[in-house]
Amino acid sequence: MGSVKNKKNILATNLDKISLLTRMINRIRKNVMSKVLLIYPELYRSPFVSSSVVAVLKKQFELFPPLGILYIGRSLLDAGYEVEAIDFNSTSYNEAILLRLLSEKDAVGITTNSFNLRGVDRLISDIRKAKPHIRIVIGGPDVTLHPRVIEGSDLSIAGEAEKTAPAIFDALLNDGDFSKLNGAIYKMPLSKRTVYGKAPYIEHNLDSIKFPARELLTAKEKSQGYNLFGEKYKNRIATMITTRGCPFRCRFCACNAISFKKYRKRSVQSCLEEIDQIHKEGYVILGIVDDNFLSIANRKLMIGIFNGIIERGYKFSIVAEGRVDSALDEQLYALMRRAGVVAVIYGMESMNQDVLDFYRKGTTVELNRKATQLTYKYGIFSFAYFIIGTPFEDETLIKKMLKDMYSLRLDMVNIGGLLYSYGAPLWYEAKEKGLIDASEYAVPAGNEYNLSPLSSSQLSSLSYRALLAFYVRPIYWIRFFQKAMKFDKRALYFIFRILQKVFFYLFQLR
Numbered sequence: 001m002g003s004v005k006n007k008k009n010i011l012a013t014n015l016d017k018i019s020l021l022t023r024m025i026n027r028i029r030k031n032v033m034s035k036v037l038l039i040y041p042e043l044y045r046s047p048f049v050s051s052s053v054v055a056v057l058k059k060q061f062e063l064f065p066p067l068g069i070l071y072i073g074r075s076l077l078d079a080g081y082e083v084e085a086i087d088f089n090s091t092s093y094n095e096a097i098l099l100r101l102l103s104e105k106d107a108v109g110i111t112t113n114s115f116n117l118r119g120v121d122r123l124i125s126d127i128r129k130a131k132p133h134i135r136i137v138i139g140g141p142d143v144t145l146h147p148r149v150i151e152g153s154d155l156s157i158a159g160e161a162e163k164t165a166p167a168i169f170d171a172l173l174n175d176g177d178f179s180k181l182n183g184a185i186y187k188m189p190l191s192k193r194t195v196y197g198k199a200p201y202i203e204h205n206l207d208s209i210k211f212p213a214r215e216l217l218t219a220k221e222k223s224q225g226y227n228l229f230g231e232k233y234k235n236r237i238a239t240m241i242t243t244r245g246c247p248f249r250c251r252f253c254a255c256n257a258i259s260f261k262k263y264r265k266r267s268v269q270s271c272l273e274e275i276d277q278i279h280k281e282g283y284v285i286l287g288i289v290d291d292n293f294l295s296i297a298n299r300k301l302m303i304g305i306f307n308g309i310i311e312r313g314y315k316f317s318i319v320a321e322g323r324v325d326s327a328l329d330e331q332l333y334a335l336m337r338r339a340g341v342v343a344v345i346y347g348m349e350s351m352n353q354d355v356l357d358f359y360r361k362g363t364t365v366e367l368n369r370k371a372t373q374l375t376y377k378y379g380i381f382s383f384a385y386f387i388i389g390t391p392f393e394d395e396t397l398i399k400k401m402l403k404d405m406y407s408l409r410l411d412m413v414n415i416g417g418l419l420y421s422y423g424a425p426l427w428y429e430a431k432e433k434g435l436i437d438a439s440e441y442a443v444p445a446g447n448e449y450n451l452s453p454l455s456s457s458q459l460s461s462l463s464y465r466a467l468l469a470f471y472v473r474p475i476y477w478i479r480f481f482q483k484a485m486k487f488d489k490r491a492l493y494f495i496f497r498i499l500q501k502v503f504f505y506l507f508q509l510r
């Protein structure tokens, strides 16, 4: 009797195994057949960012390939999907291209941020016209900040998604249960009631994420590339990210809401392995696109990465973003130069200490000066962001601040009006004071909302005029040519290309 029972048990276990195997094979076969298109939509003119800046960005700043869809692409490729990707900032949007890409696709994944929503709307409507029943899923910073179903899509996903992407597309394509998906937001088919799935996913161990599938956007035969640095370098620009989130809490910045206040770092070893791969794949320009890479808070990782690049003898031209507190350690600048950093982008925000304190920036006007001096000394191109429009900044204070800004030896600046954007501490404060409504996701500072003594259009025109004035100063050019001697040859070429494009568009828009 016992042995019959045993045999039955063994048979049952084997049948279980066979059925699991069959399900796995079916799933793999299904996935092999499933074809996914990932899209980074076109940036649209926005009512709240200076239109000149948006236009310059839109027309000429196909700076870097977007990483989000490349990470998701890698994870889908590994799961057996066929994947194509397109960035409609590097390849101009047109319906014919979209139609070609959509043919034979089963699903589309789109990244949205708060600045490309109009592009996303048009995209979804064009996709639906061409393929009414194709499955569409939307993710990205705007959904994370403001979890909702994006009109016309089947599913929206808040949070990070490289680990969950196969499950998301599996559910999407096989009528799976969305409620089990992390960060899912969708509507019930009949009642149209909005339903939220499990909590958004956030990866705690960044080293466990596979490297992005860069080939999806830079393969010559498929992509128009990123033309900012010229034809020769079009497909030789790579980006990477070494940390997610930020340890600081500036009041105007939504970064901590997007990363759920979780600051995470990769190990030096993982970053260098990715850099080895990027080098092997022939990329020449490397953008390190962390929210905050250059910072004294990130000193160990910076030193490890830059030393690794120097030891390997790689000759990248590197661009990185960060804080001026990096100026507390001059050695970092010497190291950056040796590792091939050609340009740094600082969030300086203001040359008025009260303004910096209002933003809880945690930096000083003196550090702004020091960082500019060190960037100058080591022959690195400096680009800094400034913001005007705190509640106490009148025209006199702003003009004084701009004068102080002009005294810095910066190579390029961007001056924008303060934006109360959803997710940033200032947005919540203004909402609590009843100055803005919960439904207003990006409000430009201005007296229309009692947020500034000046109107938003005054702030916008002040910033645009200041931007132009910055470049027409003779002293700017004298300093620039003095510094140009310090740039290495390739950096100089890139820098001239950037400036040439900026001027062309700034003056064209005048």
Ligand code: B12
Pocket: 042, 043, 049, 053, 054, 057, 061, 063, 064, 065, 066, 067, 068, 069, 071, 072, 089, 108, 109, 110, 111, 112, 113, 114, 115, 116, 137, 138, 139, 140, 141, 142, 145, 157, 159, 160, 161, 162, 168, 241, 244, 245, 253, 254, 255, 258, 289, 290, 291, 421
């Ligand atoms: C590099 C960068 C740029 C570069 C390059 C852009 C590019 N091609 O990627 C440049 C300088 C051009 C740029 C420009 C701008 N940027 Co920018 N940028 C970044 C930055 C620093 C890194 C982006 C990145 O690669 N992240 C890493 C990847 C892995 O994350 P991710 O893209 O969010 O993708 C993950 C999830 O969102 C999700 N996901 C993404 N897409 C999808 C799709 C699907 C289907 C699913 C399921 C999931 C999913 O899964 C991904 C993997 O986990 C981010 C900040 C940040 N840390 O993300 C800001 C950020 C995206 N930018 C921002 C802004 C405001 C801008 C500008 C408007 C700036 C300006 N004032 O002009 C412009 C607009 C550009 C545009 N085309 O829309 C904001 C957007 C905020 C918002 N409310 O939406 C961010 C979040 C910065 C911030 N803290 O506020 N930017």
Ligand code: SF4
Pocket: 246, 247, 248, 249, 250, 253, 254, 255, 256, 291, 292, 323, 347
């Ligand atoms: S502005 Fe920069 S330093 Fe401040 S919180 Fe945002 S990313 Fe961090």
